[in-house]
Amino acid sequence: MPFVDQNSVTDIAIIGAGTIGASWASYFLARGFRCRVSDPAPDVPERVRTFVTQSWGALTELETATTSIDDALSRLSFWDDPVTAVAGAQFTQENLPEKLDLKRDMLKRLDAALAADRIIASSTSGLTASSMQESMAHPERLVIGHPFNPPHLMPLVEVVGGERTSAEAIRWTADFYDLLGKKPIVLKKEVPGHIANRLQAALWREAVHLVLEGVGSVEDVDKAVSLGPGLRWAFMGQHMIFHLGGGEGGMGHFIDHIGPAVQTWWNDLGSPDVSPGMRAALLVGLREATEGRGYSELAEWRDEKLVRLLKTLRPQAE
């Protein structure tokens, strides 16, 4: 059965409004939608309004938002009952805590109440759609739409279905994010952590290894990213980087010539575990690296750079 026309979506439900939900709300409001938020925490209306208000400057600078903040806040509503919230929406983005039982119960309730032509997307980073759709009457409409944090700024959304999700629902969801200005990628298979978090975890594992082995400080290992390969990762993935590293001969030439060296490095990569010793070593290194700069100062520095970078790259990322 066909899903609702994407161009007819005017209202989006946000179920669960922690950091991810609030950031999604900012983005949807910026793109002109009405947002219907439901979250049992008593401070949610205040927190979400504050988040939206604080994010509006960056969204305006990036030309993602084109209305006043007052107009945006007038399109934001809060609902005690999640079923009422989704009933008035043509698309639902679920962002509950990463607890399977919690998500399953909520999805079952929403599914039972919603017309069958409505998609439900889940922001989950750690769970699979297959594990969440078990008790749904319409499991075909459950799609994972995993944003990269923070959703209101990062272009990437990973889209993947479960065993019982329909191909049409996956396509609908990817197309809808695309229509909104996001850059969705569709995974062909469920896998723990989707793609981006696994790549990030792989990089971090070696970064942790090099600190624990005493090769470099936390600060220097970080610099080895941001002053070197990281400058390309902002606009290219590693496959294309090595393809161009092979010159006219491309990836084939690269593998024939540099492949043996890469294999040597692969064989030597570390595999530390998350542990109390590792935690302690990183805390010592971060104390040096942060040089007394606290969270607010560093977060502000990060966000200012990110917006500047997005502005620089965006005209070409299309």
Add this chain to the structure above:
Amino acid sequence: MPFVDQNSVTDIAIIGAGTIGASWASYFLARGFRCRVSDPAPDVPERVRTFVTQSWGALTELETATTSIDDALSRLSFWDDPVTAVAGAQFTQENLPEKLDLKRDMLKRLDAALAADRIIASSTSGLTASSMQESMAHPERLVIGHPFNPPHLMPLVEVVGGERTSAEAIRWTADFYDLLGKKPIVLKKEVPGHIANRLQAALWREAVHLVLEGVGSVEDVDKAVSLGPGLRWAFMGQHMIFHLGGGEGGMGHFIDHIGPAVQTWWNDLGSPDVSPGMRAALLVGLREATEGRGYSELAEWRDEKLVRLLKTLRPQAE
């Protein structure tokens, strides 16, 4: 014994002028030095002059170069005999092919001819200083100064000594690159691939795994970098990213809450080898990803983005 005063360096010898040597020459010329190049290949003078000329626009745009290209080329000389090349220089950057015997022989010759107060830096990515300094009379002056390609644009230089390198030589070399406007990091220990290439290899290994497992196409796995975590890697390493990911509680809070999920992903990371099957799969994926765009077009796109990015980030990277 003390090394030559860094501020008295006027001439730099480039031994081996392939891609890395030519790019170092561009950088040193841009910073106002005379460059004495020695490489047995007959087309080297033409190739290096062409490289410098083509790189001058970007170097000028970045304000790394402040003279005319004619002035730069007038400071570039070519020498058949590497010993003559280094004899007139106060600093030597060696960039021979990655063959241990070749490098060892050359370093022995240069070492025998040079005053003991001159540093020799090697650009090697795959060899250790310990393995190259064996037959030198003054092994204490051999330091690895591994640039990230291309050296004329990338800020990072990895500095590391061998067992017999002096601490003073390592400090001298790091300070000298710093004086030139590079961003050196000093490794506390020799390790195959230094730091940046290992981090890049770790990321690529998982990227290859996800393609081989059929989770995502080459193009989509690349997008999962450049539209997500890569946007931060251009200005932050993963340690600081996760430290801020923990909010006010920092890395400790992050590990306590997200650590178990990260451990799950670490346990599930792939470990493919460089193989004919892997090579073939990547070539198929790159054919789709490049959509007929050839090397020149893609390399131009890459370099234009890189310069734009460096311009955007540089005022803050200091």
